[in-house]
Amino acid sequence: MQVDTVITNIGQLLTMDKQGPVKGRAMNDLNILENAAIGIKAGKIEWIGMADDAADLTSHQTIDAEGRLVTPGLVESHTHLVFGGSREKEMALKQQGVPYLDILKQGGGILATVNATKQTSYAALLKKALFHLDRMAMHGITTVEAKSGYGLDKDTELKQLKVAKAAGEAHPLDLVSTFLGAHAIPPEYKQDPEAFLDLMGELFAEIKEENLAEFVDIFTETAVFTVDQSRRYLQKAKDKGFGIKMHADEIDPLGGTELAVEMGAISGDHLAVTSDDGIKQLAASDTIGVILPGTSFYLGKDTYSRAREMVDAGAAIAISTDFNPGSSVTENLQLIMSIAALKLKLSAEEIWHAVTINAAHAIGRGSEAGTIAIGRRADVVIWDAPNYMYIPYHYGVNHAKTVMKNGDVLYERQPIR
Numbered sequence: 364m365q366v367d368t369v370i371t372n373i374g375q376l377l378t379m380d381k382q383g384p385v386k387g388r389a390m391n392d393l394n395i396l397e398n399a400a401i402g403i404k405a406g407k408i409e410w411i412g413m414a415d416d417a418a419d420l421t422s423h424q425t426i427d428a429e430g431r432l433v434t435p436g437l438v439e440s441h442t443h444l445v446f447g448g449s450r451e452k453e454m455a456l457k458q459q460g461v462p463y464l465d466i467l468k469q470g471g472g473i474l475a476t477v478n479a480t481k482q483t484s485y486a487a488l489l490k491k492a493l494f495h496l497d498r499m500a501m502h503g504i505t506t507v508e509a510k511s512g513y514g515l516d517k518d519t520e521l522k523q524l525k526v527a528k529a530a531g532e533a534h535p536l537d538l539v540s541t542f543l544g545a546h547a548i549p550p551e552y553k554q555d556p557e558a559f560l561d562l563m564g565e566l567f568a569e570i571k572e573e574n575l576a577e578f579v580d581i582f583t584e585t586a587v588f589t590v591d592q593s594r595r596y597l598q599k600a601k602d603k604g605f606g607i608k609m610h611a612d613e614i615d616p617l618g619g620t621e622l623a624v625e626m627g628a629i630s631g632d633h634l635a636v637t638s639d640d641g642i643k644q645l646a647a648s649d650t651i652g653v654i655l656p657g658t659s660f661y662l663g664k665d666t667y668s669r670a671r672e673m674v675d676a677g678a679a680i681a682i683s684t685d686f687n688p689g690s691s692v693t694e695n696l697q698l699i700m701s702i703a704a705l706k707l708k709l710s711a712e713e714i715w716h717a718v719t720i721n722a723a724h725a726i727g728r729g730s731e732a733g734t735i736a737i738g739r740r741a742d743v744v745i746w747d748a749p750n751y752m753y754i755p756y757h758y759g760v761n762h763a764k765t766v767m768k769n770g771d772v773l774y775e776r777q778p779i780r
């Protein structure tokens with residue numbers, strides 16, 4: 364068989380090739396092929412087999428993985444990719460113990476980034492988004508979800524969505540866009556959040572027409588939007604044909620997880636303080652819990668999502684960085700995998716499901732990303748690691764050696780000696 368590229372001498376190959384999303388105990392079952400090889404043709408996976416049999420393939424290029432781990436490209440299922448400025452000055456407030464929602468109430472936090480984003484040009488936002496996408500790619504990510512939500516007025520929200528679209532077109536990574544106009548209440552609508560939600564809802568038609576987002580998201584939280592306001596807003600979005608997502612139960616347990624299930628959301632995200640009942644309902648539903656333990660870590664909290672109980676109850680979960688300028692400032696999903704192991708007590712097997720196949724399903728890409736299978740896009744990472752357990756174990760550094768997108772090498776770590 365003739366292929367373009369063969370990757371051979373793979374120590375462990377995780378294909379993640381199964382029916383997804385993977386729920387509950389099944390998240391512990393990995394398909395591991397040892398001493399494997401894969402053949403890539405025209406950007407797609409053409410052949411998967413044992414390294415010994417790869418000799419039968421003819422190829423233009425052979426990559427010797429030298430016994431390393433090979434997996435699907437990571438899927439990053441929750442980011443706030445497009446924003447202006449940065450908020451390093453908030454670090455001191457965090458150290459003094461000022462709560463995240465208090466910083467927001469004082470006009471800082473999300474609102475500080477809203478001001479910066481308004482003042483940043485389309486071109487500068489695009490340049491910055493591409494920079495962050497590069498960094499994600501270097502860390503083994505090949506598909507990314509990106510939210511708006513730092514505009515909070517019609518023009519700036521549309522500017523953010525257009526930047527995300529242009530970034531997706533200009534960058535090799537695949538980008539999935541979410542409209543998060545309901546991210547905070549701007550000061551001028553403080554007394555009338557309903558009117559602000561109406562304003563954001565007026566954008567639905569244009570966003571749909573111009574194909575600027577697939578999902579609509581809302582921050583359901585104390586001093587942001589209530590459960591009832593969220594229900595009404597999300598129903599409008601559903602009626603317009605959007606998939607829905609929620610920032611739910613991040614800080615106060617308002618019942619956001621339950622609402623995500625009730626509304627048939629593709630994902631409920633954060634779920635850091637979900638109730639017992641919320642866990643049960645999530646487990647019995649098709650909604651995927653997108654867990655963001657980097658946020659608890661970065662906000663200096665002792666409370667982490669009860670992801671262990673969610674999986675034990677039978678839920679499907681994904682894990683993501685929540686990359687944003689305030690509550691989780693990292694593009695390194697591998698670091699989040701370590702935090703998930705240490706703080707959420709998830710097994711390495713569960714974590715790999717949570718950053719590949721389940722993450723892909725959480726952003727509507729279950730049939731395209733997160734899996735190595737014949738006919739699928741060749742989004743593949745060769746890791747400088749001997750086995751899949753090694754990535755969460757050796758924390759805080761980048762283990763990606765070679766990152767391939769659609770069969771092309773996107774990133775190759777250069778040796779310094």
Ligand SMILES: N=CN[C@@H](CCC(=O)O)C(=O)O
Binds near residue numbers: 472473476582688
């Ligand atoms: N919680 C709401 N939104 C973001 C944080 C945004 C920010 O602080 O700029 C999150 O997912 O954590």
Ligand SMILES: [Zn+2]
Binds near residue numbers: 441442443610685687
């Ligand atoms: Zn978020």
